[in-house]
Amino acid sequence: MVNEKNAHYTDSDIQVLEGLEAVRVRPGMYIGSTSEKGLHHLVWEIVDNSIDEALAGYATTINVNVDKEGVVTVRDDGRGMPVGIHEKTGVSTVETIFTVLHAGGKFGGGAYKVSGGLHGVGASVVNALSEWLEVRVYLGGEIHYIRFENGGHTKEPLKVIGTCPKEVTGSEVRFKADPEIFKEGTDYDYQTLYERFRQLAFLNKGIKIVYTFEDKDGEKKEHTFLYTGGLKEYVHFLNRNKNVLHQDMIYVDELDKDTNITVEVAMQYNDSYVANIYSFCNNINTVEGGTHEEGFRLALNRVINKYAKDNKFLKDSDENFQTDDLKEGLTAVISIKHPNPQYEGQTKGKLGNSEVRKVVSNILGEGIERFLLEHPQEAKQIIEKAQLASKARIAARKAREATRKDPLDVGSSLPGKLADCSSKDPTISEIYIVEGNSAGGSAKMGRNSTFQAVLPLRGKILNVEKARIDRIFDNAEIRSMITAFGCGVGDDIDINKLRYHKIVIMTDADVDGAHICTLMLTFLFRFLRPVIEGGYVYIAMPPLFKVQKGNAVRYAYSDEECEEYKKEFVTNFKIQRYKGLGEMDPEQLWETTLDPKVRTLKRVTIEDAMEADEAFSMLMGEEVEPRRNFIVENAHFATLDI
Numbered sequence: 001m002v003n004e005k006n007a008h009y010t011d012s013d014i015q016v017l018e019g020l021e022a023v024r025v026r027p028g029m030y031i032g033s034t035s036e037k038g039l040h041h042l043v044w045e046i047v048d049n050s051i052d053e054a055l056a057g058y059a060t061t062i063n064v065n066v067d068k069e070g071v072v073t074v075r076d077d078g079r080g081m082p083v084g085i086h087e088k089t090g091v092s093t094v095e096t097i098f099t100v101l102h103a104g105g106k107f108g109g110g111a112y113k114v115s116g117g118l119h120g121v122g123a124s125v126v127n128a129l130s131e132w133l134e135v136r137v138y139l140g141g142e143i144h145y146i147r148f149e150n151g152g153h154t155k156e157p158l159k160v161i162g163t164c165p166k167e168v169t170g171s172e173v174r175f176k177a178d179p180e181i182f183k184e185g186t187d188y189d190y191q192t193l194y195e196r197f198r199q200l201a202f203l204n205k206g207i208k209i210v211y212t213f214e215d216k217d218g219e220k221k222e223h224t225f226l227y228t229g230g231l232k233e234y235v236h237f238l239n240r241n242k243n244v245l246h247q248d249m250i251y252v253d254e255l256d257k258d259t260n261i262t263v264e265v266a267m268q269y270n271d272s273y274v275a276n277i278y279s280f281c282n283n284i285n286t287v288e289g290g291t292h293e294e295g296f297r298l299a300l301n302r303v304i305n306k307y308a309k310d311n312k313f314l315k316d317s318d319e320n321f322q323t324d325d326l327k328e329g330l331t332a333v334i335s336i337k338h339p340n341p342q343y344e345g346q347t348k349g350k351l352g353n354s355e356v357r358k359v360v361s362n363i364l365g366e367g368i369e370r371f372l373l374e375h376p377q378e379a380k381q382i383i384e385k386a387q388l389a390s391k392a393r394i395a396a397r398k399a400r401e402a403t404r405k406d407p408l409d410v411g412s413s414l415p416g417k418l419a420d421c422s423s424k425d426p427t428i429s430e431i432y433i434v435e436g437n438s439a440g441g442s443a444k445m446g447r448n449s450t451f452q453a454v455l456p457l458r459g460k461i462l463n464v465e466k467a468r469i470d471r472i473f474d475n476a477e478i479r480s481m482i483t484a485f486g487c488g489v490g491d492d493i494d495i496n497k498l499r500y501h502k503i504v505i506m507t508d509a510d511v512d513g514a515h516i517c518t519l520m521l522t523f524l525f526r527f528l529r530p531v532i533e534g535g536y537v538y539i540a541m542p543p544l545f546k547v548q549k550g551n552a553v554r555y556a557y558s559d560e561e562c563e564e565y566k567k568e569f570v571t572n573f574k575i576q577r578y579k580g581l582g583e584m585d586p587e588q589l590w591e592t593t594l595d596p597k598v599r600t601l602k603r604v605t606i607e608d609a610m611e612a613d614e615a616f617s618m619l620m621g622e623e624v625e626p627r628r629n630f631i632v633e634n635a636h637f638a639t640l641d642i
């Protein structure tokens with residue numbers, strides 16, 4: 001390390017350089033990796049120091065700029081890093097911050113470092129892993145400047161390079177990541193930075209983050225993130241595509257003086273069935289949850305159940321709502337700031353501090369209680385939603401039990417209406433779920449019974465518009481289906497027990513048919529999701545027209561196709577329009593819809609749960625048209641001629 005240029009270094013200088021050298025030898029220990037993720041870590045570390053300065057109440061604005069050479073500039077309008085000589089190191093405090101590992105947290109007047117993972121050692125780590133790094137401090141009407149090169153070697157000590165108005169204060173750090181360390185490259189990802197800055201702005205209300213990014217072509221983008229509403233705005237953003245049940249949020253933001261823990265939570269229900277709950281400690285996403293999430297669940301459970309009993313939504317003899325019932329359709333963000341967080345779990349993504357449980361539970365509990373008392377209308381809606389969720393849960397359990405009576409001997413408990421196939425090999429077996437008894441009859445006669453099973457559903461199986469998911473389990477046809485599939489339902493589904501690797505939904509090509517198909521998909525999505533994810537669900541495509549001239553027969557699946565065949569035959573042709581599957585005889589059904597050689601099946605895959613959730617909440621709404629469109633658009637179909 002010691003070369004001619006720094007031959008004048010003292011022992012303590014050498015210790016300093018050995019420290020930074022250790023970071024260069026094992027960068028992964030400090031920033032996780034030297035991949036793209038590690039590279040971005042450098043930015044997080046510097047920005048975290050500005051966030052801390054803002055949280056301490058001194059900075060209001062943070063500017064981050066990335067230029068096309070990959071030089072990052074972070075500036076804040078805080079107090080400016082201390083520029084005086086540091087008594088232990090004998091060099092300026094700024095230099096000390098950037099050259100002594102573990103320096104950060106030990107300086108300053110005891111204000112704890114909130115942000116980030118490295119607790120103040122970040123600045124020196126970034127310096128160690130940079131080709132060069134410059135700091136400018138605006139303080140006392142002067143601009144102080146220091147530069148480091150080659151992994152943290154002080155190029156020149158702190159000096160004044162200019163003046164500025166006295167009221168201008170703050171810190172600026174510019175650095176270029178060292179390509180010798182980041183061998184995969186030193187290009188930053190616009191979107192990664194964008195999303196993190198937006199998140200930091202949501203998590204730290206009132207802090208303004210101005211982000212500019214210059215891409216390789218020199219094109220510049222600029223965004224300003226500033227959310228004075230904090231987590232309320234975060235939740236509003238997360239619910240932007242949902243139908244929310246209440247405009248006012250449940251919201252708390254409070255410092256617990258005994259523990260010095262700050263708890264901020266925002267929550268809002270939407271009409272979907274999916275819980276969207278995110279938690280953070282000191283601006284770090286705790287993906288594995290932890291004691292703050294436990295406190296959250298305790299508060300939710302205790303307060304809503306008490307309110308429901310006090311206000312006679314639940315009778316004294318009724319079972320309490322379970323936390324899962326209360327989470328249905330809930331979007332929430334929990335963010336705590338803790339002076340001394342302990343993380344555990346696989347990826348250190350779980351908060352372990354046990355005192356947090358109670359602090360969050362108490363603060364949030366009061367907040368929820370206040371909300372319920374002040375918003376009786378919304379309280380009623382929330383409880384009614386929980387009631388439905390709880391009914392659905394109980395119904396699902398009963399259905400599970402009913403279909404699980406004789407798990408060893410599936411054959412004996414198969415539903416009476418099922419015309420099973422003779423094959424017991426799921427990989428070649430198919431089950432047609434057919435709308436209507438007459439179509440069911442044709443399908444039974446027309447099928448190849450070796451590998452094709454048929455389960456007819458009675459006409460309109462439910463008043464679909466009004467059917468709630470819990471009522472679905474009252475339905476005998478649905479129960480038959482679960483039994484026929486053989487793989488169970490809900491949480492303890494065992495996909496290996498699925499008796500058919502093709503589940504084909506066959507309904508009429510009219511509005512009723514679309515409703516039934518929609519209901520089927522909703523049901524499968526909610527209770528047999530792995531069956532959709534596994535690609536086992538298909539929709540049959542029966543033709544709409546038969547165009548015939550003599551012995552020549554064409555089946556048309558659309559009006560356009562029908563017109564084509566009419567043109568082909570020119571004259572003397574007969575057209576039959578199929579109003580429903582029931583109008584086809586067994587042979588026709590085989591020829592058009594069952595025969596693997598000619599039929600068209602659409603495979604239903606749900607590409608991502610979020611999208612699907614949105615689609616399904618829309619599906620359960622009152623509008624018919626979007627539901628029909630959904631069947632065409634949102635279940636992503638691949639045409640397979642198998």
Ligand code: 1YM
Nearest residue numbers: 049050053074078079080081104107108109171173
């Ligand atoms: C662009 C990065 O690092 N800002 C920043 C850092 C510090 C201060 C202000 C600061 C903190 C304190 C007192 C204190 C730091 N100071 C230290 C140390 N922006 C950026 N802005 N005066 C100024 O914590 O008491 C470490 S970071 F160690 F000197 F206190």
